[in-house]
Amino acid sequence: MGKEIERTGIPVTVMCNLIDVAKTVGSNRMVQTVSVPYPLGDPELSKEAEWQLRTSRVGAALDALATKVEEPTVFPSKF
Amino acid sequence: MKAIHYINQFFGQIGGEEKADQTPIFHDGLIGCSMMLNGMVKPEIEVTNTIVCGDNYITNHTEEALKEIFAFLDTKEFGMFFAGPAFMAGRYGVGCGIVCKAVSERYHVPVITSMNEENPGVEEYKSVAYIFKGGRKATFMKADITPMAAFAKKIAKGETLLPAAQEGYFPRGIRAEIPCDTMAADRVIDMLLKKINGEPFQTELIIPAMEKIPPAAPVVDLSKATIALVSSSGVVPVDNPDRIQSASAQKWGKYDISKLDHLPEGVFKTIHAGFDPAAMCAVPDRGVPLDAMRYFEKQGKIGKLYDYFYVTVGTGTTQAFAAKFGREIAKELHDAHVDAVILTST
Numbered sequence: 001m002g003k004e005i006e007r008t009g010i011p012v013t014v015m016c017n018l019i020d021v022a023k024t025v026g027s028n029r030m031v032q033t034v035s036v037p038y039p040l041g042d043p044e045l046s047k048e049a050e051w052q053l054r055t056s057r058v059g060a061a062l063d064a065l066a067t068k069v070e071e072p073t074v075f076p077s078k079f
Numbered sequence: 080m081k082a083i084h085y086i087n088q089f090f091g092q093i094g095g096e097e098k099a100d101q102t103p104i105f106h107d108g109l110i111g112c113s114m115m116l117n118g119m120v121k122p123e124i125e126v127t128n129t130i131v132c133g134d135n136y137i138t139n140h141t142e143e144a145l146k147e148i149f150a151f152l153d154t155k156e157f158g159m160f161f162a163g164p165a166f167m168a169g170r171y172g173v174g175c176g177i178v179c180k181a182v183s184e185r186y187h188v189p190v191i192t193s194m195n196e197e198n199p200g201v202e203e204y205k206s207v208a209y210i211f212k213g214g215r216k217a218t219f220m221k222a223d224i225t226p227m228a229a230f231a232k233k234i235a236k237g238e239t240l241l242p243a244a245q246e247g248y249f250p251r252g253i254r255a256e257i258p259c260d261t262m263a264a265d266r267v268i269d270m271l272l273k274k275i276n277g278e279p280f281q282t283e284l285i286i287p288a289m290e291k292i293p294p295a296a297p298v299v300d301l302s303k304a305t306i307a308l309v310s311s312s313g314v315v316p317v318d319n320p321d322r323i324q325s326a327s328a329q330k331w332g333k334y335d336i337s338k339l340d341h342l343p344e345g346v347f348k349t350i351h352a353g354f355d356p357a358a359m360c361a362v363p364d365r366g367v368p369l370d371a372m373r374y375f376e377k378q379g380k381i382g383k384l385y386d387y388f389y390v391t392v393g394t395g396t397t398q399a400f401a402a403k404f405g406r407e408i409a410k411e412l413h414d415a416h417v418d419a420v421i422l423t424s425t
Contacts, residue, residue: 016423037355069294069297
């Protein structure tokens, strides 16, 4: 899905857990998520910690959209 | 079982390139290579008629050509349809593909053709027809018709059909479950031993080679950009108004979030059947991070979060459907002047 969107010139950051799968299917900008059942959260964490985690990963994904890449690139997140 | 055979102007004995605009001709009997085909499929199948059509006409006037062909086929009884072989002839191959696809959709009969791997018709139509791997030119006529006929007889007799590679046609992208006498653990160890010994082995789950898309240019100024959320997490309004399938999805939905700061529990949920949905149903923003995007919008990090999010279910969904969803969503995003996308998947 992301590939077809990117083909039309719109940059896409794929946020997923299995980064190798995203690489295999040809994603160019990637941020790893926490897990499959809760990609951008964690029911084990406090509300504050979960918010920090979510904004950190989404923030990294947004920064990736503004970054020039030459090849499939995984962008790290602080939390 | 009766069958009908489609061929082009050249093999239909009308003429060469100068006759490529020929409109469909419907023969009461058989001409040209239809006779060879009929000889090979007997006695289980009888090829009753040959349809001849010019390659330019079928490819440039597809709608009219199919209308004429349907008008003829509607009056016929047949349980199978053949086209070609088309060898390396590009327009002929595409013509066979067009007709096979249309006949399969309208009459729900098996459609069988043959093309060389270089024929552009293969890539376009291999998923909708049995396209046997054929030779480059007409000297392969007999060699190419033989496997088409043998396969057709198997269908007519109701025999078990083997995977594409064994039958000799181009894989259609269909995965079938087949019973196996050896358990998976034994098979995987056999495979591993072969790999270690440098022997050839065949994976049971072939991942198609992927086309690479060059990275799109980055957003110049995030603080002025409109960003859209797209997701395969299956997060939808609780009543799933578009009835998106929980697995092997065949559609996507778009939902208005312009007045929301987060996705409330009980208003949204995930219908994804590929994982335990409890955590995402409790906090749908864990799948589609509307709250975080709204936060960054208020902070001025991004210009605007687009008013709708797009969503489908990623589990078991074929690449063909995923690509279709992507193309359809991309068109909407362009129309809405969206600059970039965050795609969350599970």
